[in-house]
Amino acid sequence: MRYNPTLLRFSLFAGTLAVCLSAQSADLQIDISNAEQGNGLVYFALYDSAEAYAGQHMREVAVSTETGQLPSAVFTGLPPGAYAITVFQDANANRKLDTNLIGLPSEPFGFSQNAMGAMGPPDFAAAAVNLSADDETQVINIELRN
Amino acid sequence: MNRRELLQQMLMGSAAAMLVPMSLARAAGKSDSMIGGGSAKPWLLGYQSVQQNSLSSDSLRVSGRWPAALQGSFYRNMPARFERGGQRYQHWFDGDGMLQAFRLNGGSVAHHGRFIETHKFRVDERAGRLLTPAFGTRLAGMEAVSAPDDMNVANVSVTWHGERLMSLWDAGSAWELDPRTLDTIGPVTWRDDLQGVPFSAHPRKDPDGSLWNFGAAGQMLVIYHIAADGTLKKAEGIPVPDLPMVHDFAVTERHLIFLLPPMVMEVDRYAAGHSVLDSYQWHADQPMRILTMDKNDWSKQRWYELPPGFVFHLGNAWEEAGGTIRFDYLRYADARVLTESFREVMTGDYVDGHHAQLAQVTLYPDSGRAEQALLPGNCEFPTLDPRAIGQRQRYLVLAEATGDISHPGFNALRRIDLNRQNEQHYRFDEGIIVEEHLVIPKTTDAPEGEAWLLGTVLDTKAGITRLTLFDAAHLQDGPIAQAALPYSLPLGFHGHFVRS
Numbered sequence: 001m002r003y004n005p006t007l008l009r010f011s012l013f014a015g016t017l018a019v020c021l022s023a024q025s026a027d028l029q030i031d032i033s034n035a036e037q038g039n040g041l042v043y044f045a046l047y048d049s050a051e052a053y054a055g056q057h058m059r060e061v062a063v064s065t066e067t068g069q070l071p072s073a074v075f076t077g078l079p080p081g082a083y084a085i086t087v088f089q090d091a092n093a094n095r096k097l098d099t100n101l102i103g104l105p106s107e108p109f110g111f112s113q114n115a116m117g118a119m120g121p122p123d124f125a126a127a128a129v130n131l132s133a134d135d136e137t138q139v140i141n142i143e144l145r146n
Numbered sequence: 147m148n149r150r151e152l153l154q155q156m157l158m159g160s161a162a163a164m165l166v167p168m169s170l171a172r173a174a175g176k177s178d179s180m181i182g183g184g185s186a187k188p189w190l191l192g193y194q195s196v197q198q199n200s201l202s203s204d205s206l207r208v209s210g211r212w213p214a215a216l217q218g219s220f221y222r223n224m225p226a227r228f229e230r231g232g233q234r235y236q237h238w239f240d241g242d243g244m245l246q247a248f249r250l251n252g253g254s255v256a257h258h259g260r261f262i263e264t265h266k267f268r269v270d271e272r273a274g275r276l277l278t279p280a281f282g283t284r285l286a287g288m289e290a291v292s293a294p295d296d297m298n299v300a301n302v303s304v305t306w307h308g309e310r311l312m313s314l315w316d317a318g319s320a321w322e323l324d325p326r327t328l329d330t331i332g333p334v335t336w337r338d339d340l341q342g343v344p345f346s347a348h349p350r351k352d353p354d355g356s357l358w359n360f361g362a363a364g365q366m367l368v369i370y371h372i373a374a375d376g377t378l379k380k381a382e383g384i385p386v387p388d389l390p391m392v393h394d395f396a397v398t399e400r401h402l403i404f405l406l407p408p409m410v411m412e413v414d415r416y417a418a419g420h421s422v423l424d425s426y427q428w429h430a431d432q433p434m435r436i437l438t439m440d441k442n443d444w445s446k447q448r449w450y451e452l453p454p455g456f457v458f459h460l461g462n463a464w465e466e467a468g469g470t471i472r473f474d475y476l477r478y479a480d481a482r483v484l485t486e487s488f489r490e491v492m493t494g495d496y497v498d499g500h501h502a503q504l505a506q507v508t509l510y511p512d513s514g515r516a517e518q519a520l521l522p523g524n525c526e527f528p529t530l531d532p533r534a535i536g537q538r539q540r541y542l543v544l545a546e547a548t549g550d551i552s553h554p555g556f557n558a559l560r561r562i563d564l565n566r567q568n569e570q571h572y573r574f575d576e577g578i579i580v581e582e583h584l585v586i587p588k589t590t591d592a593p594e595g596e597a598w599l600l601g602t603v604l605d606t607k608a609g610i611t612r613l614t615l616f617d618a619a620h621l622q623d624g625p626i627a628q629a630a631l632p633y634s635l636p637l638g639f640h641g642h643f644v645r646s
Contacts, residue, residue, distance in 0.1 A: 118416045
């Protein structure tokens with residue numbers, strides 16, 4: 001999955017809009033449980049439907065900051081629904097997930113629900129987290145692979 | 147309970163264990179004390195795990211005439227651990243790779259063997275169970291894997307190139323080892339974007355010392371050309387539709403040759419929980435495709451077709467002045483050797499396997515026609531003078547299953563003289579399973595044919611593994627020298643000799 005910087009800025013803007021517009025909303029916090037410190041920022045992408053996920057149309061993107069703690073991000077003001085989150089650690093600071101010649105990630109990566117695909121990324125249903133209106137802040141953990 | 151009663155109960159207990167049907171043990175994916183220990187099937191010794199993480203013997207019992215000039219290290223690779231936590235792999239190819247080094251030094255032979263500490267070996271060792279799936283085994287409760295190297299057991303072959311000793315597998319990275327201690331160094335990354343990209347187990351060396359190899363992944367055939375000093379000259383992914391499992395290839399002076407049996411990966415089957423092996427589907431109505439590629443321009447490709455068939459190994463290939471290409475390979479009628487025979491050896495159910503015949507193929511680039519002729523005899527493990535790779539060679543050596551053979555694998559060696567169209571054989575005694583024998587020229591500039599054949603045999607009666615050495619020109623006279631280990635090794639795949 002490639003992260004296009006233009007798309008990233010657009011997604012951040014779209015995300016801000018979404019926060020303003022949603023009436024009933026909750027927050028989703030993602031903690032990375034095993035990132036190697038000093039190995040780069042962690043990028044988080046949020047998808048709000050199977051179609052968006054398949055087409056790599058992110059609803060929002062977040063980037064961890066180097067705080068000396070394990071990377072974490074919070075997406076705020078989300079309407080209730082199913083969300084999938086993909087993450088990667090940008091070890092060489094080029095703002096994209098590097099892949100090898102055959103398309104496999106060569107930087108640490110992960111999916112919500114720690115879902116694993118079969119010879120490819122997991123599908124949306126396997127990675128989806130259900131966010132209800134009652135969740136003030138739902139916290140999930142993702143373990144990086146690779 | 148007195149001592150006699152206790153003894154009786156123990157004996158009854160073990161007798162009861164002997165009655166557990168083998169199929170039950172297999173269905174549960176469990177190891178059974180009986181598997182590997184049956185006296186009725188002494189060949190099961192070849193599929194038993196090595197329990198220790200390393201083996202060594204400073205001085206093997208030698209006999210015969212070991213030539214003083216034969217000095218160096220003979221490395222062999224093999225699957226050698228098949229069980230953890232009470233579970234046994236279901237396929238021979240799944241066991242953790244163990245590299246064996248035989249150090250030949252003026253008539254004395256020492257042995258040292260170590261397991262290759264791949265990622266898979268380490269995580270399974272730490273967990274004390276078969277944590278992740280292997281090529282032919284995917285049991286309930288196993289963890290998902292995210293990359294080919296998660297399954298890499300580095301157990302197929304070994305090579306020495308650019309001052310590096312590398313254990314090789316079919317579908318993952320080469321794994322580098324310290325040539326002296328056999329300590330694991332780790333996966334080899336030829337270039338940043340080649341991290342974790344498959345590097346197959348049968349690289350071929352050109353006369354200029356450079357090495358050709360490939361890796362098959364999805365619908366991509368990755369081609370590697372590595373300079374004699376071990377640096378990467380070029381690597382590129384070539385899309386190939388319906389790319390099957392590819393184990394070996396051949397090179398001529400100008401071309402790379404790939405044989406593609408009609409066996410296609412169906413990802414849906416893998417997603418449904420099947421093993422990698424069971425996700426391949428055999429298509430009996432489709433041809434064996436042949437792809438040739440120009441060494442200087444990998445986009446210059448030609449396709450040919452042969453009747454359906456399955457292949458692990460090619461012998462050699464060369465081209466004639468008019469552009470006609472000739473090569474040989476070991477042809478199976480279908481893939482049941484892989485899908486059935488190599489499972490049956492793990493459970494003891496093996497009775498009679500599926501065998502290959504030597505097929506001699508001619509490709510006519512002008513007409514796009516391919517012809518093949520089959521030679522009689524059930525053979526495998528083709529070897530030749532390494533200096534003749536890519537050129538018309540005179541001799542080809544094979545392991546052969548001949549006569550009334552009661553075990554998997556082979557009981558004879560065969561050396562074919564392609565010039566005179568004749569051949570020599572040597573058949574081993576009953577109970578001896580012969581493995582690949584390498585062709586080693588007696589001196590670096592000896593003419594082809596003046597060579598030794600060096601390999602291993604498993605003596606299932608004595609319960610030991612032996613090195614055997616033949617004078618290639620007098621194969622039928624039997625081994626000129628042997629060296630006996632004080633223990634047996636599991637049956638293996640391929641070796642490499644590094645002259646010192």
